[in-house]
Amino acid sequence: MMRRSQLIRRLLATTLPAALVVGSATSTAVADPMLARNMSSFGMPGGIDTPTAETLPDGTLGGTLSYSDFARRANVTFQAMPGLTTVLRYSRIEGIPDGDDDYISDRSFDLQYQIVDEQGWRPAVAVGLRDFLGTGVYSGEYIVATKNITPTIRASAGLGWGTLAGKNRVIDTQDTGGKPNVDDWFSGGAKPFGSISWQVNDKLSLVAEYSNDNYLASYSDGRTYRQGDTEPDSNINLAAYYRLGRAYEVGVYTIGGETFGAQFSVALNPREAPYPSGLEKAPAPVRPRPSPAADPEGWSGSWSQDPTAQPAIQKALGDALADEGQILESMALSSRRAEVRIRNQRYVNQSEAIGRTARLMTRALPPSVETFVITSTADGIPTSSVTLSRSDVERLENTEAGRIAAASTISDPELRPVGLVRSEDIYPRFRWAIKPYLDLGVFSAADGLTHEVGAEARATYEISPGLELTGALRQRVFGDVFQRGPGIPGQNREYYTPEEYLADPSLETTPEGVPRVRSDTRMYTGNHDPVIPELTLAWYTKPTENVYTRVTAGLLERAYGGVSAEVLWKPAASPFGFGAEINRVRKRDFDQLFSFRDYEVTMGHVSAYYEFAQGFTAQVDVGKYLAGDKGATVSLTREFANGWQIGAYATKTDLSDEEFGEGSFDKGISLSIPLAWATGQPSRERVQTTLRSLSRDGGAQLNVNGRLYDRVRDSQSVKLYQGWGRFWR
Incomplete structure (x- = not known):
């Protein structure tokens, strides 16, 4: 029997979570990770009941519904970082009485971190914690390695503790749950588990696994219950999974040859939208300025002395912005500089609203205006100002968005800018x-x-305002x-x-x-x-x-x-x-x-x-x-x-x-x-x-x-530049 001292278990308990966070934040991916072919009944990339060292595409949000005589499990899965997979689970576990019911309802939480990805002869390796915040019905820890044997056959092997070793943890009847069961981690002796998956074609995959789970639950008052109606006759589980489109999968499986189950999975990747390019109408193109010889009055700035100029320009720009889902709340205009204060009512990314505003400013403003200041507002309050050179807007329209980002500056708006005029009919x-x-x-x-x-x-x-x-x-x-x-x-x-x-x-x-x-x-x-x-x-x-x-x-x-x-x-x-x-x-x-x-x-x-x-x-x-x-x-x-x-x-x-x-x-x-x-x-x-x-x-x-925070940060530096790729959308 493998044993770990109290000191080692505590060391693992304190260093493992830190390693998950620090490793994910500092590592640099050099290739796509080994991506999961299917989800286990516990919501993790895996076989049927056992885990693998695979991951999901970064940012994937998934859900799995699994039903068998042992339990009904609803899992919510999130690939929080490229190597870190998390699962929140709600289970109805049959065979364990709770009052007048012959089942218990249990919530549990899992973490898995892929330490290294597959490279050459080296397999992908992951370490995981199962049910480390719940009452402990599914409590177990593991280290697992996964390797592609051929382009269609993939094998996994690992060491498991707790339920993964067939040694269910004793549940304290006085424990209210919800805290990490640190003292149990990687204790009680380990046993091997493994699985093989065969990708038959683009849609069908077959899985066989060796599992030690005996589906028992033991309590500190001496009670022991068998989950479900039957004991697994063997350690071999088999499954077939069929993919429906890019996001959905159905599966059937057998546990020990006696108990059958069914599963449905969905996985949504935020980077794979149903309409990747969006269905919004194309923005108006940038209008290059005429030459000084073609419009000497516009270039001279003398137009700014005309008291009717700003109201007319502000009305025309306001109407154009309204067609783009923006409200032109106010404007300050001089011969060389224009500031517009806009409220974005349409676009998720504030950068898209700013980019479309900059395009319209090139079409509405006289050629002498060289400096654009686009101030975003929330609830009538200015939150940030992006300053652009009109020449850069004209020059960089058909280049990557990063170049216009480098040419712009972001700053706190002036509280009371000179010449700011509120647009008509904005309030009330x-x-x-x-x-x-x-x-x-x-x-x-x-x-x-x-x-x-x-x-x-x-x-x-x-x-x-x-x-x-x-x-x-x-x-x-x-x-x-x-x-x-x-x-x-x-x-x-x-x-x-x-x-x-x-x-x-x-x-x-x-x-x-x-x-x-x-x-x-x-x-x-x-x-x-x-x-x-x-x-x-x-x-x-x-x-x-x-x-x-x-x-x-x-x-x-x-x-x-x-x-x-x-x-x-x-x-x-x-x-x-x-x-x-x-x-x-x-x-x-x-x-x-x-x-x-x-x-x-x-x-x-x-x-x-x-x-x-x-x-x-x-x-x-x-x-x-x-x-x-x-x-x-x-x-x-x-x-x-x-x-x-x-x-x-x-x-x-x-x-x-x-x-x-x-x-x-x-x-x-x-x-x-x-x-x-x-x-x-x-x-x-x-x-x-x-x-x-x-x-x-x-x-x-x-x-x-x-x-305030969520409203203010939408248009400020970190979040604004995160979505800057949509500036030219």
Whole structure:
């Protein structure tokens, strides 16, 4: 039996996560990595139950649904870095009783890092952790190597610990889960596993594997359960996978020759949009200036003395920009320099809006104007200025976007530039829309996948620059989400009725004394009458060149109303940002109209932001949360040039594990996909969701719209230059 000392296990526990991050951030890829042929039933690149050392294309977001008599597994997979694969899993595991049910619902998280890729005689090698944050039903670690034997045959072999060695870890019945089970890592003896895959053709692949998993679950009170109805008769598993198009795959498999299963997988790569070039209309071409001899008056600048010149030019440019989905909010014009302040309403990448604006400026401005300053705004507040030479715009139109980027400068806008004239009929401005909504609930232990469908009317009235009134009205049409009180302590999947919860104010605090700030969220669902999810008055200002402020008052979200105030320091050319937010809020009544409940709290945080290369943004929030607990949230988000955003966060506060409940601390994954990626049509609309392992009261934040950082950074240096490839689009 292979053994590891306590010191070595702790060393592996502390150095492995660091190696994953540091190695991914510093390594330079010299070739495409060995890409997975199919996904395992655990959501990782692999065979059937065993992993391989393959990876997915960088940035891939995938999902796998796997069903057998042993379990139903729903996996969300993200290739976070070229070598780092992550999986968030929700499983219904058969055969393990939980109260009156003969199954348990389990959430788990996996990490795999490809240490080296295949090169010559050397195989690809990866190390991984399975179920290292859950209760430990699937807990195991492994080192695996994968090698192409022929162009169509690929073999993998590895050493596994825990379930991968057929030695299931003992689950502590008193453990609330959610923390790394560090002491178990790479302990208990290892056993070999392996797989062979045969790529029959472009669509069909066949897999055979040797697995040690005995599908048992053992608990610290001495109970041991067999998952599913039968014990695997052998260690050999077989599967066939069939690819449908570029993104989908179906498969059938057998575990030990007795148990059969089916699987469906989808993998979306943000770099492979359905419409890679987009369906937006082509921009107007740059118009070269006439020679000085052909237009001596235009070149002399004498036109600037005519008081009718700027209004006429501003009107013509404003109309042209409106056709491009931009609003020309204001303009300052002289004989040699022009500054335009624009609001981008159409394009995901601000660089595309700036590039199209520069083209139109060459067509609208007299030839003496050599310097273009294009200032982006958010909520009427200027956020950054890009300065370009008109000569460079004319000279570099048909070259790569990097050359115009090198010829431009980005800076903080002037607060009160001389000669700035606001365009007519910009304020006040009223916008409204009616559209359907879909609310999905995923990874719910009690309910599985839930949905609610209805219609939402949303309107915004912009009173003046930075001052806007926003409201929304929702009407549910159908769904399987209904009003329900929180769970009854000690009774599995039993809940207070809405009437019981409303009749007993003491239930609004957990037995551990924590206010129910989120664990009664289902009381806000299932309303058949119209509800008001948001009704706010927001005021945005910019007191200095680098400082932004926001004050929002009203019904801030469906569960809380009050006042939210924020300040942000964010220079346009800096990757750093610092902010602070304070909120005084009161809990709304469950009908989501204008009445309130008794609970109120003052909460807030200070924040630090840093934008790394390759689209990564780190954020740290330290402060007080909705339940009055104090702690910190760390989040890391990756954004791709086409607007995809995928992130992960973790929050730890001064609540004990028992006070927090199952999961021990708050954690989850956020996902935001621009609608333009799927439709090809230019739009700033997004589909967003947050996947949480559990919804608890500890570490709960206020969900107020319009926070400053996301609005300001869209047009600032790191994010702006990340999408600069679309400047000439």
